[in-house]
Amino acid sequence: MADIRLLNVTKSYGKHRVVEGFTIEIRDGECFTFLGPSGCGKTVVLRMIAGFEQPDEGEIFIGERLVSAPARRHYIPPEERRIGVVFQDYAVWPHKTVLENVIYPLTIQKVAKEEASERALKTIAMVNLGGLEHRMPFQLSGGQQQRVALARALVSRPDVMLLDEPLSNLDANLREEMRFEIKELQKNTGVTILYVTHDQEVALAISDRVAVMGTDGRICQIGTPDEIYEQPIDPFVFRFMGVSNFLPLEEREGRLFVRESAAALDHPIPAGREEAVRKGRLVAGCRPFDIKLMPPGRGTQGVVQRSSYLGPIIDYAVTVGGTELRVQQSIAEALAGGGPLPEGSTVGLHFPDLKWFEQEGELTQAGGAA
């Protein structure tokens, strides 16, 4: 088992800098996730840790071992890094059976035949593929192939496991099932896991800690799933963690208003944000479920533009001043309030859980994954 440390790692492709001054420490035995939009460089970082790519600058340690240090022309090839890698496209070898795939790392290590096949069979059972040892990959479903890949990565008891979007080719149900299994496997084996994904749900579900990465390859925030979700450091992180609303605000006569509108907010100016308010840069963020709907006249006034029935919930688009918000209400709540609100009706909004941000660039409304 080992930790992973990256110090000032930089990587460019031609003139395009993908990763710059990247420093991070992944602790021994934790499940750590790089979460970011596609093209943010998270896979490149993983590939540098695996040794498939070499950094231009910086140092990478796995445990106490320095594995990449371009300045010293030091480079340990992937096969000597004692890692397990699971790829997005499974990369199960099509010409080998399940057992042949899983036993391969042990064959390379020249583990005695009997011990090797015993360990391989045990690992195959661990990923719930018992009985399928002699199948060829084309006879397996996508989920089963991904389990083969997992078993193959685990069988040699690597120090660290690197998983590159391993679930994104699976359907929704299987994805949910597999992420519990990965979590379970980690608990049982204690291996350090680095998991790369653009799916915030998976990241929240399996990680001990998450690093949210921006489009420019920089780390926006590192924290536990709870910290990232509840205390996002900026609008980008907030938006990335789910459907999000932003209200640009300004101050008039000591009260907060939605910018350039008559819609007042029933909330005092938050402590420590006076400066931002004065500069007209205060923005409030909230999730669709964190907006309470009330009869007109109470709270902030809005107009229902659209109302969609989504089974257990109702999804509204409500305009407040010039800003459109996504609001969600459970069916039970809607029925208690006299049924879903018709389009065009006026409604009062209450915001019990606002996150405060200072605006830097333009904000897109209701962004993020639905």
Added chain:
Amino acid sequence: MIGRLLKRLSIAEVLLALSVLVLVVVVAVPVFLIFWTALFVDGSMNIDDIVKILSEPDTYEALKNSIVIAAGVTVCSTILGVFFAWLVSRTDLPFKNTMKLLFLVPFMLPSFIGALAWKMLLSPYSGYINKFLMNTFDLADPPFDIFTLWGIIAVETMYLFPFVFIQVSGALERMDPTLEESARISGAGLLTITRRITLPLMLPSIGAGALLVALYSLAHFGVPAILGNEVGIYIIPTKIYEKLHQSAGSFTAIRTGTILASILVISAGLILWAQSAILKSGRFQVIAGKSMRPMLLKLRGLKYPLLLVSVIYLAVTVLLPTATIFLVGGLKTYGLELTMENMTLDNLKYILFEWQMTKDSIWNSFYLSLAAAFVTMLVGTLISYVIVKMKIRGKFILEFLGVLPFSVPGTVIALGVILTWSGKFGINIYNTAWIIFVAYIARYMAFSLKSNSAALEQVHDSLEEAARACGATHWQALKDIVIPLIKPGMVAAFFLIFLPALRELTTSVLLYGPTTRTIGVAIYTLNEDGETVYAATLASVALVIIVIGHFLIKRVTRTSNEGV
């Protein structure tokens, strides 16, 4: 020892260096020497001389003939290819699938053997058809003369039109039928649709096929040599041959050869460039990946007449020449009537068991093709691997060199290896089998690269990386994962080289020595020496070998595909 050295040098660098070395030695140096010899005399550039040589009547005439023949063959092949492709993929012609396979048979037959057959049938006074017509209708002059530009164009067209046929019928079948259907819904008639929708969509494929025909025709030796040399019709490759043979290697002759060869290389490069431009422009066109069922034109009353036309066409272009070769090959003496009592098996016995020259030629062709196919396959795998899979500085050199084999015609390769391997660099293998072997590698490298890179592109990078992550070294990953996965591509490359090499003529005819004739060369020289019957006998042996070979490939490639 070597292992330790390899470990110190990164494997990537070793592979790159090896690949570059092979391509430089086998292809780049010969081509470079051709350009150098063409441009420089005694170390200084001499353009006047080039102009002078090109304006000499016999070189000028050869250039003109090349263009006329290539243009004629291209136009005829395109018309035939598009027509037959449309017939088998867009109409309700009976026995379509069988017909489709039959239209590909001309591909299998060596065109110089076809030319030989047509010479026997249509040469002015001794051709069987001419004699028959003159006797029957009491004509004073023979009605046909195959020894003309038109004769050459006709015979080449018979064997080259499948290039267009394959491209166009493939594209017609993959075309998204909804495009035509929507035109139909808008009220367009079938003719309008064909003219306004289908034809424009097919243009890239038609263009690509036509350019391929032009390229082959320009570089082709066999047909114009057999039908043109006797009456003084030369094109670039045959002129190069004539210059080299007449002058026994004098410098002026070689220089003229290199100038003509340079023109060939440049034209081939331009044609390939145009082709890739056309294909690129057609890439985003609406060709669906899946086979779909396009609407078929009902031929109604024309159904059977058109089938008859196709059958007659195939009978005349495939059956008739093949039968002629076999029949003439069995004759006691050339010129006798083709009747049973004039037939004998002695010719066959003689060339297979008694005559050293023909025995040698069969053996030479076999081992040269086998060795060249094997080596070229391996080297092609190596080079394709570096080009497709490796990330390494300096790869662009290899990518550039890798394109070269595609644009170097066989005649040029032969001339290039003569310049390179006749002692200039301390190695003289002229007149030995080695020079043919080296030339074959250069000539068929393109096939190997194509087949191997196609196979390698199917092997996703992550499969190899997964092996590395599992602890395998680069060598082990190659051995355990990559090679087993691309084996079908390698097998295909082997046969793609072995079979054409077996019947090769264009390159070997410039390189053969007293004991190193190949089958193609033996047939060609027998014909040149007037031994028409023995030429036909050997040609029939060649045809039998080729047919068996094709049959074997089908079986082997099928089983090796099933294995994975």
